[in-house]
Amino acid sequence: MQKYPLNYLQLLSEKYPSIQSASTAIINFSSELQLPKGTEHFLSDVHGEHEAFEHIVRNGAGSIWRKIEEMFANSMSRPERRSLATLIYYPEEKIPLTLQSVADKEEWLRLTLVRLIKFCRTLSAKYRREAVRKLLPADVSETIEELLYDQEGVEHKLAYNQSQIETIVSTGSSQIFIIALAQLIQRLAVERLHIIGDIYDRGPGAHIILDQLMEHHQVDIQWGNHDMLWMGAAAGSEACIANVIRISLRYGNMETLENGYGISILPLASFALATYKDDPCTRFIPKVDADSNFSAQEIRLMAQMQKAIAVIQFKLESAVIRRRPQYQMDDRLLLPKIDYARGVITLNGTEYSLLDTFFPTIDPKNPEALTPEEQAVVSRLALSFVTSKKLHQHTRFLFSTGSLYRIHDGNLLYHGCIAMNDDGSFRAFNVDGKSFSGKAFLDRVDRLARQGYFDTEHPAKKRYGMDAMWFMWCAPMSPLFGKERMTTFERYFIADKTTHTEKRNAYYTLRNTEETARTILREFGLDPETGIIINGHVPVKVAKGERPIKANGRLMVIDGGFSRAYQKQTGIAGYTLISNSRGMLLSAHQPFESKQRAVSEELDIHSETEIIHTHPFRLRIKDTDRGHAIQEKIAALTALLHAYREGLIKEQHMR
Structure with missing residues (x-):
């Protein structure tokens, strides 16, 4: 009785108003514990490939x-x-x-x-x-x-x-x-679906996938950096908005923006046509298939718009970096490093010629300042994002069902990484005299993301949270990105590919070792003897002999290339990790043709499934987190029965 105060039991009695109703519930819950554990599926990095995603779920x-x-x-x-x-x-x-x-x-x-x-x-x-x-x-x-x-x-x-x-x-x-x-x-x-991040970008149907997930009977989501980018855009972060639009234009994918969320990019199109009308923008030609339906004129317009928003993005990001010195990203303040008269940039003491030197909106004396015309475009685009009803439905769903990580049945689920030093210790992030690392750091930035979206009453706190959402998109310490830098500028403007390299955090090497996986599991309070880390973010290059199972089975990377853009690298078209009462299986999928051919020609996705773990006994619901919650309910109902029989609470008369 001490565990359950009388006022709690009185509240419980409103749902179970009699000895018989409480007894019946105990009987039902107890029998449920003996049923086999349900089948759960884990998918990662679906990147807008809605038809393939839908088929694999179906x-x-x-x-x-x-x-x-x-x-x-x-x-x-x-x-x-x-x-x-x-x-x-x-x-x-x-x-x-x-x-x-x-x-x-x-x-x-x-x-x-x-x-x-x-x-x-x-x-x-x-x-x-x-x-x-x-x-x-x-x-x-x-x-x-x-x-x-x-x-x-x-x-x-x-x-x-x-x-x-x-x-x-x-x-x-x-x-x-x-x-x-x-x-x-x-x-x-499939009783439950776990999405290990990156629903957005690359493919055309992220909004369709989110509609499907909202209708699913049981789902949870661990955010990826692409998801966080869109969530930040929905919150109103101008830096996130610029990135979202640039990536959509880069891949010739405006479907989610325009048709999914009704976001008008006409202000950007008008500005780009006026500003870059004589610029071929060859470095910004979108990555579209040769058989796409785009005309030459449309491709040129997308290139002009992409260049326009890219320059705006670099300016907006510079403002965030200067506003938040604790991010330690001064090396990404690139616009002041350009000699505009000579068309060169100096990085780490080395001078590089620029592939494109036409910058009509940059004042060399104040290169990070938006022009009045650029600011007008940003304001109109931001208004479209913050007033898109559908985008906010999806963003609220991502917040309500999602988080940076999830602990589930003794396993740890997250998209990106846990930032580490080369020696295997957790890398610390210092702010306001406090140091955060490992689980504490993820808990902090998870909270800041929610602050950036929901705290509309305190502008300074909301801005801090929105900046943190952009930080999670591309910062070296971000648990969703985990690379030294995002070399967007270098890929557009510098020919030397050594400048394009995005060095990964030490985590991505260390995660191959069992000791690292055990260290991370212990950090999150999990048993390193039985716990498994389920990870996404970096595609497994199966075609080059890479394996998704790492750290002697303690860690699994399930990004197998759902996105068509990655399938040449991976050699497959995505993974599904399957967890059922008997063990774990990994299903590797071949490319999906189309829904139309799946229906008319009865084509299925060919999948090869391997058993990666067999439980020593068949798991029942009582062995899961859900079972532990049911056992807690049974204990509370048992206390309620005792209270009824002792006269501490009276049964309600049922008519």
Whole structure:
């Protein structure tokens, strides 16, 4: 009783107003603890590739196909099994296509319902009925429940279920039920989704991915540096806004900005046309496929806009660096290092010729100052970002479901790195006389990001937080970036590629050693004997022999190149780490063609899955964080029962 004060138990009694209701809850919770642990999927660095992402979520990273093979290999031909798989992935699109080609439509509908019900029965066996019910649309849940929990071998029950199926078909409700069953299979196949950062940039559909995640039944997100950049832009950080627009233009990807979030870049286009009308901007030609639909005129305009926003970005970033000397980024104050008359820049004592010397908006005497025209463009762009309703829906979702790191079932999830020194100690960040490193530093900047977005009543504190969001995008100490510098300027303006190098933090070498992984796990209060670090951010170059499993299995890097821009380096098209009651598996995916071909030609993503860890015993819910929370509920309910029976709290009369 001492653990649960009487006022707490009185609040609990409002939900469980009687001995019987509390007892029933204890019975249900206790039985739930004995169910197998649910299947969880971990994905990283999806970078706007919405069609590939959606397909992998829908097909359970190949697990649904494997289950179809297991259940129906002896009763269905391979083409029939492939059609069933496609139907489960895309029921709304596949049903009308199939009905056009089958001779006996009612028989096909009837047989499909039977197969899907059989499939659902197998998958739902490790869920409580209440959990399954919550995954179903309300208007069909009662009927589907009856079909799922039949009593095989009981003659009248079999006839009852057959009658239900016949009535579904005869009333024209088949398609509604097939769609509901297919979606239920997708949800039962993957209980929880973990996104290890970088939803944004490169691909065209980050906003579509976020819409899908918002509809997912259970998801958490560990922010990546590209996510933080967009979150900072939504907060109003002008430096973040400039980076977001520049990257979108660099990859010829305006879909998320314009169509996803309704952000108008017309002010930038007008400014760029006027300012760079005679400039070919050859260093700023966007990275688009040769078969893209862009005209030569559109590509030139994007190049001009990219140069315009890049120069604005360098000026805005200089202001942040000067405002925050604790960032120790003075080496990135590059505009004053240029000799504009000679067209050269001096870096670390070495002089380099610039590939582009046309800077009509830079005053050599005050190179970091925005012109009035540039300031007007920035103000109008910022207004578009801070008033975009859809962008703020997604940003609030990222804050509510996300964080810099997550501790889950004894494992540690984060996108980038834990900054370290060469000797393996945690690198410290000093500010206002205080030193932060390891977990404490991540906790601090996580809090500052929230301050930058939510603290609208204190402008100075909000500005400090917004600057911290930009810091996380590109600073050497950033746990989301983890490189010595971001060499954007050098890549645009200097031919010598040695200046383009972005030296990684010592973490990226040290993480290969088991001792480093154990040190990090201990820093976060986890057991180094059983805990695993799940990491993203740096693509694993499988084509060059790199392996995602590091530190003798204590750390896994699951960035396998979802983004098409990285697939030549990686040799694959992404990883899915799968955690279930029996162990961990890693699924490596081949490139995805398109949703259209997946539906019409029944093309699936080819995935190769390897077992990387087998549990010594099958894990049950009681062995997970969720199980520990349930056990805490049981303890509180047991105390409530005691309070009822001792007369400390009175049962509520139920009418």
